[in-house]
Amino acid sequence: MKNVLDELRNARTIGIAGHVRPDGDCVGSCLALYHYLKKNLSGDPVIDLYLETIPEKFKIIGDTEVIKQENMDSIIYDAFISLDSSSLDRLGFAQVYFEQANKTINIDHHISNLKFANANHVEEKASSTCEVLFGLFEEEKIDITIAKALYLGIIHDTGVFKHSNTSEKTMNIAGKLISIGVPFSQMIDETFYIKNxxxxxxxxxxxxxxxxxxxxxxxxxxxxxxxxxxxxxxxxxxxxxxxxxxxxxxxxxxxxxxxxxxxxxxxxxxxxxxxxxxxxxxxxxxxxxxxxxxxxxxxxxxxxxxxxxxxxxxxxxxxxxxxxxxx
Ligand code: 5GP
Ligand code: MN
Ligand code: MN
Known part of the structure; x- marks a missing residue:
């Protein structure tokens, strides 16, 4: 897969989900993909994003109210995308939508990924699913909400650029996101370091x-x-x-x-x-x-x-x- 828009151009109904107990990369990648598709897919397709309750601090990204939690077993999506999840059961309550969908896509960075979809895009060397998504997006189509979401995932999975999964590429992407205007100091403090x-x-x-x-x-x-x-x-x-x-x-x-x-x-x-x-x-x-x-x-x-x-x-x-x- 090179460009996520090419994969989804013909889909009229699209579902997205991340893993149970969503972390920063899960929340960031799901919201980044949701807003990217919403903004850039023509014809106004239905796009539903499913996640368990997200930690309050991640709402700093903005536009998080689009997340759905209801379970309506009968929906059959044209395409369903799993993010940051190494196996199907990690999707929790959204697993059923994935299983029923006509086309399934798995975008991830876990070495343990079981490649459970029709199309599997797994980059084991990437720091985060957000880093993988950046490569599948067209840079000029990334707005501030998408940039904040991607930045959230990268800082959380790299422990703010200190884990060994941080690469030159990770830093270059972070630099590009900062140039879009991501409030990086505030995001790092408020989502990573501040504790009640x-x-x-x-x-x-x-x-x-x-x-x-x-x-x-x-x-x-x-x-x-x-x-x-x-x-x-x-x-x-x-x-x-x-x-x-x-x-x-x-x-x-x-x-x-x-x-x-x-x-x-x-x-x-x-x-x-x-x-x-x-x-x-x-x-x-x-x-x-x-x-x-x-x-x-x-x-x-x-x-x-x-x-x-x-x-x-x-x-x-x-x-x-x-x-x-x-x-
Ligand atoms: P954490 O310790 O932060 O919950 O998870 C560390 C890493 O292990 C994350 O990449 C997470 O996705 C993965 N992980 C944590 N718990 C599970 C689990 O029960 N099953 C699977 N497949 N991966 C897990
Ligand atoms: Mn995760
Ligand atoms: Mn991750």
Whole structure:
């Protein structure tokens, strides 16, 4: 695929969806594509965008009220586009629309993408789905709302240009978006760094209660449902905690668990060194990237941690023996 408009010129009804628990790249890519198509496809086609409730802070993009959440199983779209989702089940309530659509398109950057659509455009080296979309858009057709949406996705998936997925191309695209007028300082502060009082308190609790294991190479912390309720918060208030855990000196892998149900945990993992956390997340039914991945696991917190650390230990041991054999 070279130009997303060429793919969709004949479609009269178009659906778009991103993954469950939408993050910055998911929200940014969905809104960027929605507004780009709305603005540039002739003949005024029907375009519906489906996403779960988005974090309030992402509304800084503007024009977010177009997002739909109703579930009307009978709609059959001419074309349906999945964004930032490595597998079909990641689409959550919108999966049914994707399955019924006449033509399906999958635009993503996850190495674990299962290529589940009629047309799959997956760029594994791209920092974000927003970076992929920039390449499929015609630059002169990007207005300020689209630019803000793309910028949001890029800063969130690169941790504001610090993760190893940041490339020269990423920076060039960000530069072009800034030249369109993206209020970058405000967007970085308001969507990435600023935390409310309760978010700071949960962060503090997670750091205080974190545990170093595997000779200091792994750090683990967790958030119970009770804790979230106590602080009147949701999982959207946990952004950034895993990043703070990851930068603990000497740590190879950071793990954050939060309880979603009785004996059910959402797992976030981040790697600093050569441990491939995507491999571990995939083993437990999730996915992601080599240095940032996640999954859902069942059992007590101890079961979950033991199962994960078994895999980390195994990888660390193999890495050590590989290094030794190099001498
Ligand atoms: P996070 O830890 O921020 O939730 O996710 C890190 C990365 O792993 C993201 O790219 C996200 O899409 C992916 N990821 C997180 N949880 C899951 C999951 O349950 N399944 C899959 N396939 N990917 C996940
Ligand atoms: Mn995402
Ligand atoms: Mn992404």
């Amino acid at each position: 009082y309760h978010q700071n308190q949960i962060l503090g609790r997670c750091l205080l209660e974190s545990m170093l294991i595997l000779d200091g190479k792994c750090i683990v912390s967790s958030v119970s449902k009770k804790m979230l309720e106590f602080y009147d918060s949701t999982s959207a208030d946990l952004d950034g905690i895993i990043d703070q855990l990851r930068i603990t000196k000497g740590v190879e892998v950071a793990i954050l668990l939060y309880e979603t149900d009785f004996h059910e945990y959402k797992v976030s993992m981040r790697a600093n060194g050569d441990v491939d956390v995507r491999k571990i997340a995939s083993y437990f039914g999730g996915g992601g990237h080599i240095k940032a991945a996640g999954c859902t696991m069942h059992g007590t917190i101890h079961d979950v941690v033991n199962n994960l650390t078994g895999h980390i230990e195994h990888q660390l041991a193999n890495l050590t023996s590989e290094q030794e054999s190099e001498y």
